[in-house]
Amino acid sequence: MGSMAPSVVFSPGELADALGALRASTPLVQVLTNTVVTNFTANVLLAAGASPAMADVPGEAGGFASVASAVLVNLGTPNSEQRAAMAEAVAAANAAGTGWVLDPVAVGSLRVRTDFALGLRDLTPTVIRGNASEIMVLAEAGSGGRGVEATDTVDSAAAAARALALRSGAVVAVSGEADLVTDGTRTVYVHGGSKMLTLVTGGGCALGAICAAFLPVVKDPLLAAVAAHAFYSAAAERAAAASSGPGSFAVHFLDALHALSPADLAATAVLS
């Protein structure tokens, strides 16, 4: 992978500048996410240089979204209060012109969240991020994975991802061995990363938060999502090299997100 030509879509310098802008502005990211990954997600955002706020209570979520830099809506454990808060936050983010990310965890076989996710899909998310099976369900081209895990490959979801982007107006990101990011017209693959990310809960969920953190710092949401994935992959590679299993990987991953410089990102990212 290291010998692959860099993408013609975004240069290493554009990725570096995006990370530099994130670090310079400390975006305030409102997170409405599942109970499994809340703490890990907050730590990932802090390590990366953003400021997390887990404001997901009805009556507060809308007010918070109108002042946040970006919002993440993750459907991992969607209790009814949280669904009400998500509806509030999305309405307020849209009214304020604030970017928001939808992560439709485990849609397909799980009815409540599937119905809710299909409604959110049509409320102009800026980015939709999920694994291949989740993205295929939102594109109405698949029946879902096995619980929170994908049973489809990124390549098999590529056409669905592009169709979903064109239909929703969102940038669509599909995670896997190589991540695919598309706005329906332009498609970028982000290589690298580590399989260790799949052995720590929240590997995908926290990536959605990092996508949100990049939205307010660059104009083009496709560049924001690509920079987020490249940054995340670069940190995962560095962490995997220093660790001996999932436990130490999680610790080294936070350290790597914190330590990785814009120049490191420019030197490490492999796009195609």
Ligand SMILES: Nc1ncnc2c1ncn2[C@@H]1O[C@H](COP(=O)(O)OP(=O)(O)OP(=O)(O)O)[C@@H](O)[C@H]1O
């Ligand atoms: N085989 C692999 N090799 C390298 N990196 C991988 C591999 N599979 C997944 N990843 C990386 O792991 C991260 C999480 O992707 P994954 O597809 O597991 O998300 P997910 O299923 O949504 O996760 P979650 O369990 O948090 O919901 C992404 O950064 C992705 O690039």
Ligand SMILES: Cc1ncsc1CCO
């Ligand atoms: C394990 C799990 N179950 C519901 S959400 C979640 C976190 C990973 O998606």
Ligand SMILES: [Mg+2]
């Ligand atoms: Mg997921």
